[in-house]
Amino acid sequence: MEYFKRKKHLENIVFRLIDRERYGCKKPATQLYTIRRFYQNVFPNFTVINVEKPPCFIRKFTPDGKYAIAFSADQSSLEVYSYQGPAAAADLLQKIANSDKLEETIYEEIKRNIFARFFKLKHSINITTNEQLNRECSLFTDDGRYVIVGSASYIPEEIRPHFYEIYTNNEAVTPTLRSPLEEYTLHLVDLHMGKLCDVRKFKVDKIFLSHNQGLYLYKDTLAVLSVQHQLIHIFQILDGMFVDVRKIGRFCYEDDLYLYNLVYPSERAFKDVCINSLKHRLLTFLYRRASNKSSQTGDPTELRKFYHYFDNFCSLKMWKMQLLDDNHLLIKYASEEVVTLKQTDPNSSEPQFFVVYNMLESRVIAVYENSSSELVELLENFNDYFRNACLHNSNIQS
Structure with missing residues (x-):
């Protein structure tokens, strides 16, 4: 046997x-x-552990490395610390340079003072009073000036939302105990000025804030996925403001709702008998792909499969999404049981689909099943494009 x-x-x-x-x-x-x-x-060659710090939750650095953000202990305020540089604690560490055995008193002094040497509190920004900030939700703009944080509050049982607030369209999902409805707010904070610039509220909704699952920021374009109402909200960050661009779901173009209301001015969206615009484009793409394959091979099997699984395709719900660039979305569809966390194992044998959608042309470009070898090849060769790991501002150096 030959070994390489x-x-x-x-x-x-x-x-x-x-x-x-x-x-x-x-x-x-x-x-x-x-x-x-x-x-x-x-x-x-020396490590300091269990460092004493202010009563807060330190989260992450800004892209330029100048500031570190933290959430207050009650998760209502955002604290901004300016980083003093790697040599800020040099005088503290001089005592250990030529010492083989460090005295306990010296080590305790280092633990007590080293955080204050590296980080100076610049701003303490009060964000919310009746909601709680999510510590796992924070998105920075490329220039490091603005940060987007999210807060949420539970809806009390005695204040039950109206039926049409829960089911705003015929794609809305049914809430479960594991996925209760909440009220959410996105906050845009200016780190340089230390002030809250703008907010966007989402009433009676379900948005996965933890680990930014329901949010995605590409350059100055922010996408927010409403799982409850099956809508993707697109905003632009412009001069410290959230600017509404479009909503994708029931309709795909900005003037679709206006044209629809001209014909059906008083019709409830939940009672729509037609398939919503985004789902219709997905079904159209799947039908044309199956039809083309059947025409090329002369075998109607692919087309029959489409008709056989048509109801399954119609029942798919948006679960996750991300921006690939300014104009393209990658949307993950799954069954409603998976989306509402009713099913404990999301990686079960049930089919899941990844959809590449062009927002400007309102067109589905590609659809991949979660078992697609082509999707695996794309993920392996272009992994950083899916993770959005690189900064887009060329003025910021890694």
């Missing part, structure tokens, strides 16, 4: 710097990997 030796990468920092200067990133979408490789050559 795995190529050994250079580990010397000098050779790595020369290699980066000559070739840069040798493969597409590997910029972050190339940068992170240098951390293998940097290791600490």
Whole structure:
């Protein structure tokens, strides 16, 4: 048996710097990997753990690295700390430079003071009083000036929303105990000025704020997925404001609702007997694909499959989404049981679909099943495009 030796990468920092200067990133979408490789050559000789800090939840740095944001202990305010640089605690660490055994009193002094050396409180911004900020929800604009945070509050049982507030259209899902309805607010905060600039409220809704699952920011375009009402809200961040661009779901173009109301001025959206615009475009794409395959092969099997699973396609609901660029959305569809968390195992054998949608042309470009080998190949070769890992502002250096 013939064995192939795995190529050994250079580990010397000098050779790595020369290699980066000559070739840069040798493969597409590997910029972050190339940068992170240098951390293998940097290791600490002293570590401080259990550092004393103010009563808050430290979350993340801004893209430019100048500020760190934190949520107050009661999760009603946003705290902005300015980073003082890597040498801010040099005088504290001088005591350990030539010491083989560190005294407990010196170590306790370092733990007590080191946070204040690195981070200075610049702003404490009061965001909300009747809602609670989600600590896992924060999106920065590329220039690092604005941050979007989300808050939510439960709807009390004694204040039951009206039926038509829950079911605003014929695609709205049925709430479950595991996925209760809430009221949400998105806040746009100016980190430089230390003030709240704009808000957007979503009443009687279900938006997954944790880990930014229901939000996606690409450059200055913000997409928000309302799972309850099966709508995608598109905003533009302009001069510290949320500017409404469009809503995608029941209708796809901005003037569709106006034209519809001219014909049916008093019709309730929940009573619509027609398929909503976005779902109609998905079904049209699937039908044409099946029809073309059947015509090319002379075998009607693909078309029969489409008709056989037509009801399943109609029952699909939007579960997740992300922006691929300014004009394209990647939308994940699944069954209502999965979307409303009624089914405990979302990765079950039930089919799930990934849809690439062009917002400007209102057209479905591609549809992939979750078992598609073509989708796996795209994810492997263009992984950073799906994760939106790179900053889009060329003035900011990684």
